Amino acid sequence: NAGVTQTPKFQVLKTGQSMTLQCAQDMNHNSMYWYRQDPGMGLRLIYYSASEGTTDKGEVPNGYNVSRLNKREFSLRLESAAPSQTSVYFCASSEVGGLGSDTQYFGPGTRLTVL
Amino acid sequence: AQSVTQLDSHVSVSEGTPVLLRCNYSSSYSPSLFWYVQHPNKGLQLLLKYTSAATLVKGINGFEAEFKKSETSFHLTKPSAHMSDAAEYFCVVSERAAGNKLTFGGGTRVLVKP
Numbered sequence: 001n002a003g004v005t006q007t008p009k010f011q012v013l014k015t016g017q018s019m020t021l022q023c024a025q026d027m028n029h030n031s032m033y034w035y036r037q038d039p040g041m042g043l044r045l046i047y048y049s050a051s052e053g054t055t056d057k058g059e060v061p062n063g064y065n066v067s068r069l070n071k072r073e074f075s076l077r078l079e080s081a082a083p084s085q086t087s088v089y090f091c092a093s094s095e096v097g098g099l100g101s102d103t104q105y106f107g108p109g110t111r112l113t114v115l
Numbered sequence: 116a117q118s119v120t121q122l123d124s125h126v127s128v129s130e131g132t133p134v135l136l137r138c139n140y141s142s143s144y145s146p147s148l149f150w151y152v153q154h155p156n157k158g159l160q161l162l163l164k165y166t167s168a169a170t171l172v173k174g175i176n177g178f179e180a181e182f183k184k185s186e187t188s189f190h191l192t193k194p195s196a197h198m199s200d201a202a203e204y205f206c207v208v209s210e211r212a213a214g215n216k217l218t219f220g221g222g223t224r225v226l227v228k229p
């Protein structure tokens with residue numbers, strides 16, 4: 001099992017450019033999440049998908065969109081990147097649903113710089 | 116609403132001495148509590164998890180944490196620090212009533228001196 005994988009690992013954008021961060025999990029988990037990590041602030045939830053076909057806003061959704069493509073894949077899109085979106089982005093998944101475990105498993109992260 | 120406070124942003128210990136990372140939480144319901152570790156330029160790895168079973172939880176790499184409801188605390192300890200323990204540690208709370216969304220503390224960066 002690869003667990004949670006993310007692409008790309010690093011990306012540099014210019015202000016106004018768009019890009020999509022990809023995330024996939026092979027644990028048959030129902031729920032998937034996108035976080036951003038900024039110094040001294042822990043991780044903050046951007047969007048999540050409790051199950052295939054549903055998405056909901058988290059704590060800091062502005063400037064982002066998401067797509068739950070299927071049960072395995074959950075992508076995060078920046079339509080018009082801004083310097084404030086410079087951050088490290090983590091994808092996570094968890095079993096949840098019914099009596100499922102709420103433990104989240106994290107990918108290795110994408111380090112994004114917006115100039 | 117749930118929240119987490121990690122009382123120390125930085126902790127410095129000598130190799131072979133005990134490590135204590137302090138965490139206080141606020142939750143309306145019976146929460147799940149986690150400690151995650153993040154080594155430099157890496158993702159987050161689960162150290163241990165509390166889910167209302169035993170109040171003393173043992174994790175990987177010799178770490179353990181004790182859930183104290185009366186003090187709303189979930190402190191992380193290790194009897195003897197190793198150089199490989201140098202990392203950032205996050206205390207995290209989750210509630211089923213909150214859709215199992217995680218709330219992270221601000222992190223504690225651990226430095227281990229030889």
